Amino acid sequence: MKHLLNLLAAIALLVWGTHLVRTEILRVFGANLRNVLSHSVSNRAAAAISGLGVTALIQSSTATALIVSAFVGQGLVTLPMALAVMLGADVGTSLMAVVFSFDLSWLSPLFIFTGVVMFLSRQATTAGHIGRIFVGLGLMLLALHLISDSTRIMISSPAVKALLASVTSELMLEITVGAFISVIAYSSLATVLLIATLAASGLVSLESALGIVLGANLGSGLLAVITTARSSVEVRQVPLGNFVFKAMGVVVTAPLIGLWLKYVRPYVADAATMVVLFHLSFNLVVMATFIGLTDVVAKWVGRWLPKPEKTLASGRPHHLDPSALATPSLAISCAAREALHQADVVETMLMGMLTVIKTNDLRLAQELRKQDDIVDELYSAIKYYLTKISREALAEEEGRRWTDIISFTINMEQVGDIIERILIDVEDKKISKGRSFSDAGMAEICELHQRLVDNLRLGMSVFLNGSVRDAQKLLEEKARFRDLERAYASTHLTRLSGNTLQSVETSSLHIDLISDLKRINSHICSIAYPILDTAGALAPNRLRQASLPENQAGTLS
Structure with a gap:
């Protein structure tokens, strides 16, 4: 029971660290990131690259979706370009998963110490907020290390071994579990890193881990749809279109998990690396396959969520998202x-x-x-x-x-x-x-x-x-x-x-x-x-x- 509690605490620490980094980066660089996104939509390729870069920095495709959705609601960005931004954003968050999959635990004490000193000495300044970013990064690395230690101890338990041996792979269940965890954790990045660590420890089979990763990608799209459910129609269109891309990507990719394991596994020995590379490959394939269809999906979304006629006399606020x-x-x-x-x-x-x-x-x-x-x-x-x-x-x-x-x-x-x-x-x-x-x-x-x-x-x-x-x-x-x-x-x-x-x-x-x-x-x-x-x-x-x-x-x- 103690080891299970340690594992849950480490998972909570990972989610909190991810939230801290995302919040503080948006607080310090939010205006600049908005400018980058709003001025980098001259074509679909540029839009995708800007989405990749911004999301790699803030470590959350959901946060990028909310920013771009607001731009569409304000008429600053067209819906097809916003969808291209989101395709790049998904690649950006998967790149960060690859970075965090390396053993960087030795940086954790340095980040935490530096961040705490910066924050306590300059709390109300930009330096103080950057200090909180360092603290968040340090907590994420520490949490990944604690998860690895906790699962290594749990996997040695005979009861856990017997339980894992009785579990069979069920792809639809794995996708559902991955989507649920991603929504609850408010971060597909935290979910993928967690699953990669559990797969490396043997607590989750590699085949099941890949199914859960597909679900995590689907869950991040669903999370943005849920988050903007009460917003204006223009704002809700971007998350819905991005969810459509993710759903099509899951439908196309799910049957190919066996082929991925067959042809890639001989070249990648580490299970955690396999998981994050699969996550990256999934989003690269989705972007490459569907970036030419942004206009088509935008038309679909426009029919599903038509824009209402707005009048100046309308008492309902137009822009309070x-x-x-x-x-x-x-x-x-x-x-x-x-x-x-x-x-x-x-x-x-x-x-x-x-x-x-x-x-x-x-x-x-x-x-x-x-x-x-x-x-x-x-x-x-x-x-x-x-x-x-x-x-x-x-x-x-x-x-x-x-x-x-x-x-x-x-x-x-x-x-x-x-x-x-x-x-x-x-x-x-x-x-x-x-x-x-x-x-x-x-x-x-x-x-x-x-x-x-x-x-x-x-x-x-x-x-x-x-x-x-x-x-x-x-x-x-x-x-x-x-x-x-x-x-x-x-x-x-x-x-x-x-x-x-x-x-x-x-x-x-x-x-x-x-x-x-x-x-x-x-x-x-x-x-x-x-x-x-x-x-x-x-x-x-x-x-x-x-x-x-x-x-x-x-x-x-």
Whole structure:
């Protein structure tokens, strides 16, 4: 019983080490890896090579599947290219299995010691995270050594020998067991390394080990399908297509296990090497055979999982992918895209507001007021999604981005509320009473409205790109808008003194309206503050004059 417990503990340590390495690599290099994948899809060969390289580094084809799936959901990568990336990713994880199959146990103490020192001395830095990667690698190597020792002791037991002698090979059962272990362990790499070690110790026959390896490959594809089950259709298409490739590969390869043993075994004496080479050969064959069929499989998947029609008025978040939460840097990107979707709805409300003011369209006013509920729902969804991202897992820059997204969505939600109140006032004080603004008053409102639209679009650009120059320009617009609001309030009072009937009837609404437009502009311009603060372009109470050209600084005086 003690030896069985030691074996289970060693297996758990292997799974934990694999998880630690994958998580920390994504934390440190996640943004760079996403850039590599998104810019390496010019053709299928390049896509497969990029998938191979990224997965060899993060040691998880499932993690690569989640990243690429998010790209497809965002429209950055086509489905056929994403499937090519995944074919290369499977080869990448099998290459890592070959590397870890060598006896590298002597590196375990070095990795663990170095990693712990780096982590304890620089916990919140990149060096600290790299230290955790070393610790994870050391734990994986240590676990493989412990598994080997535990199985060697267990295999010497007469009871275990009798049990193994009574077990017959059943391919379908072995494939099922391999798939189950891979899903439970959340890693086909850990499963293959475990089976290779057990085969080398004699606890599992070589023929059974190869069947379990086929199941592990099938399980890794199934794991990605399960993980993305609650995601959008575009995100779910990539894991499903990759699972189709794996399933076809298993169907083609399973009958050839006997031939593999017959012709390869004489040249490879070590059972562990046989297992990992079979795993590598399987994925190489699948990639070589099916890389030309990515367009065909993409069409199949498109028919099985058709994309729903999306409308701007849809209250359901479009980009908050739950599967991306396992990769914080990717989740931040999803939240940012959803924040822009929220801003698009706000822009629709803002554009429609002027139409209501000009045409007295009550039906449009009611529709626009309903869209404020969508803005509120999106704000709540984004906020809840961000709270599920571990702040400790974010790098410093990603932590600032987390804060920027929260600030941006709050401002958009408040802009939506102000527009709704404006529409209510217009209904009550203008449309229901049959009043209208004077030509001069309407011209002023149109001028302020156009500036608002331009500033909102500039604010969205600042949020998306983080341009300091655009952020400075946006903050300058705040001062210009304030001056315009004051000037138009003064001219309105001048018109009142002339006893203009339209100006008198709509005076209260006009003053409230231009004041509300100024408040909207203030919320929009607030988008610039985090960007300028990070760049050091803000003084405690005003835009630092030295950061601007002389002629622009004068504008803010």
